[in-house]
Amino acid sequence: MQKRLSDRAADDILTMIIIEKRFLPGEKLPNEIELSEELEISRTTLREAVRILAANGVVEIRRGVGTFVREDFEMNEKKGISSLAAVKTDIRDLYEMRLIVEPEAAYYAAIRASDEEIEHIMQLGKQIEFEIADGKDRTEAEREFHRAIAKATHNEFMTKLLPVIYQAIDQGVELSRKKRKAILDTVQDHKVIMEFLRMRNGEGAKSAMKIHILHAMEELSMQ
Amino acid sequence: MQKRLSDRAADDILTMIIIEKRFLPGEKLPNEIELSEELEISRTTLREAVRILAANGVVEIRRGVGTFVREDFEMNEKKGISSLAAVKTDIRDLYEMRLIVEPEAAYYAAIRASDEEIEHIMQLGKQIEFEIADGKDRTEAEREFHRAIAKATHNEFMTKLLPVIYQAIDQGVELSRKKRKAILDTVQDHKVIMEFLRMRNGEGAKSAMKIHILHAMEELSMQ
DNA sequence: GTTAATATTGTTGTCTGATGTCTTGGTATC
DNA sequence: GATACCAAGACATCAGACAACAATATTAAC
Numbered sequence: 260m261q262k263r264l265s266d267r268a269a270d271d272i273l274t275m276i277i278i279e280k281r282f283l284p285g286e287k288l289p290n291e292i293e294l295s296e297e298l299e300i301s302r303t304t305l306r307e308a309v310r311i312l313a314a315n316g317v318v319e320i321r322r323g324v325g326t327f328v329r330e331d332f333e334m335n336e337k338k339g340i341s342s343l344a345a346v347k348t349d350i351r352d353l354y355e356m357r358l359i360v361e362p363e364a365a366y367y368a369a370i371r372a373s374d375e376e377i378e379h380i381m382q383l384g385k386q387i388e389f390e391i392a393d394g395k396d397r398t399e400a401e402r403e404f405h406r407a408i409a410k411a412t413h414n415e416f417m418t419k420l421l422p423v424i425y426q427a428i429d430q431g432v433e434l435s436r437k438k439r440k441a442i443l444d445t446v447q448d449h450k451v452i453m454e455f456l457r458m459r460n461g462e463g464a465k466s467a468m469k470i471h472i473l474h475a476m477e478e479l480s481m482q
Numbered sequence: 483m484q485k486r487l488s489d490r491a492a493d494d495i496l497t498m499i500i501i502e503k504r505f506l507p508g509e510k511l512p513n514e515i516e517l518s519e520e521l522e523i524s525r526t527t528l529r530e531a532v533r534i535l536a537a538n539g540v541v542e543i544r545r546g547v548g549t550f551v552r553e554d555f556e557m558n559e560k561k562g563i564s565s566l567a568a569v570k571t572d573i574r575d576l577y578e579m580r581l582i583v584e585p586e587a588a589y590y591a592a593i594r595a596s597d598e599e600i601e602h603i604m605q606l607g608k609q610i611e612f613e614i615a616d617g618k619d620r621t622e623a624e625r626e627f628h629r630a631i632a633k634a635t636h637n638e639f640m641t642k643l644l645p646v647i648y649q650a651i652d653q654g655v656e657l658s659r660k661k662r663k664a665i666l667d668t669v670q671d672h673k674v675i676m677e678f679l680r681m682r683n684g685e686g687a688k689s690a691m692k693i694h695i696l697h698a699m700e701e702l703s704m705q
Numbered sequence: 706g707t708t709a710a711t712a713t714t715g716t717t718g719t720c721t722g723a724t725g726t727c728t729t730g731g732t733a734t735c
Numbered sequence: 736g737a738t739a740c741c742a743a744g745a746c747a748t749c750a751g752a753c754a755a756c757a758a759t760a761t762t763a764a765c
Binding site: 263303324 | 717719720721726
C-alpha cells in the first residue's frame with residue numbers, strides 16, 4: 260500500500276536491477292531525465308527515489324558522472340541501516356583534532372601527572388620500542404601510550420574523547436599500512452615527549468607532541 | 483570534496499536527534515518549510531535529506547500530518563561521539579576542553595570560512611546583543627554563535643564535538659545566571675572575535691576566543 | 706442538543722523550469 | 736608530448752505553485 264510515487268519508483272528501479280537484471284552491479288543507470296520520463300514521474304520525485312536506494316546501499320551517485328548500481332550490491336542485504344550514525348568523518352579532520360587536542364593534553368599531563376603515571380608512560384614508551392624492534396604491529400601499543408598521557412591530564416572528558424577519535428580513525432583508514440619508514444620518527448618523537456614529561460615541562464611536551472602528530476600526518480601525506 | 487547538501491542536512495538532523503536530543507522518539511519534527519529555512523536549504527533538498535533518514539529507519543513520514551522520529555529508533559551508538567554526551571564530567575574539565583578546542587576553532591574559522599558564513603556569524607553576534615539589551619536569556623543565541631564558528635572550521639568532527647560539550651555543560655550547570663557584569667564582557671568579547679574573523683586573522687581570533695572562554699570561567703569562579 | 710456535512714488549516718506530495726557545479730574528454734596551443 | 740582551456744553530459748540546488756491528505760473547527764440539518 261505504498262502511496263508515495265517516490266517509494267513506488269524506488270521499488271520499480273530495484274525491480275529493474277534485481278529481477279529484470281537490466282542494470283548489473285557497476286553499470287550506470289540512465290540519466291535522471293530519461294529515467295524520470297520512462298517512469299512517468301518528475302525529476303524531483305525520481306531523485307527522492309534514488310536517495311532511498313542510495314541510503315540502502317543499492318546505488319552510488321557520482322556527481323557529474325552518473326548513478327551506478329553498487330559493485331558490492333547483493334552481498335550486503337542486511338546491512339542498510341545507520342551507516343550515517345557512525346561517525347563518518349574525514350581522516351584529515353580527525354588528525355586536525357588530534358593536532359588541536361593532544362599537544363594540550365601533553366601540556367596538562369606534564370603539569371598534573373603523578374610520578375606513578377609518568378613512570379607508566381615511560382614503560383609504555385619502551386614497550387613500543389621493543390615491538391617495533393620485533394617488527395610487530397605497533398598500533399595498539401602506541402594507542403596505549405597516548406591514552407595514558409590523556410589520562411594523566413586528570414581531565415575526564417579528555418580521557419574519553421581521545422579513544423573516540425582513535426576509533427573513528429580506525430574505521431576510515433586501512434591504507435597507509437604501508438609507509439613504515441616513519442617508524443624511526445616515532446621512536447625519536449616519543450623519547451622527546453617522555454623527556455619533557457619527566458622534566459615536568461608543559462610547553463616542551465606540548466611542542467613535542469605537536470611535532471609528533473605532524474609527523475604522523477606527513478606519513479599519511481596530509482597537510 | 484564538497485559533500486551533498488542533502489547528505490549534510492540528513493546528518494545535521496540526525497545530530498539534532500541523537501546528540502542534541504532536541505527531538506525524542508515519537509516527537510514531531512518542524513514542518514518542511516521551517517526546517518528547510520533553519521538549515522538554510524531549499525525544501526527540495528530537505529525532502530531528499532528526510533528520504534535518507536526515512537530509508538535508514540530514523541524517521542517516519544505521515545502525509546498531511548508531519549514527520550516523526552521513529553518510536554523504535556534506538557540511539558545506542560556506543561562508539562560515536564554521542565557516547566560522550568552521557569559522560570558526567572566535572573564542569574571544570576568541560577571548560578578546560580572548551581579552552582583547548584574553541585580558540586583553535588576560531589583560528590580555522592578565520593582562515594576557512596566563506597564570506598556567507600562570516601556574515602552569518604556577524605548576524606548571530608548582533609542578535610545576542612539585542613537579546614541581552616532586551617533582558618532575554620542569551621544562552622541559546624550564544625550557543626548558536628559558537629556553533630556557527632565551529633561549523634565554519636569545515637571540520638566535521640569539530641562541528642559535532644562542540645554541541646556535545648555544551649550539552650554536557652548544560653546538564654551540570656544552572657547556577658550563575660546572576661552575575662550580570664559578565665554580560666558586558668560577553669558583548670565586548672564577541673565584537674573582538676567577530677572583528678578578527680572578518681579580517682581573516684586566525685591568530686587574533688584564537689586569542690580573542692581564549693580570552694572569551696577565560697572570562698566565562700571567571701564568571702563561574704573557576705581557574 | 707446531537708450529528709452530519711462542510712470549511713479551514715496545516716502538512717506532506719508532486720510538478721515545472723531554471724540555474725549551479727562537477728567530471729570528463731576533446732582540442733588547441735605551445 | 737604536456738598543458739590549458741573549452742564544452743557537453745550529468746547530478747545538485749533552488750524557487751514557486753498546486754494537489755492530496757489529515758485533523759480540527761464551523762456550520763447546517765434534524
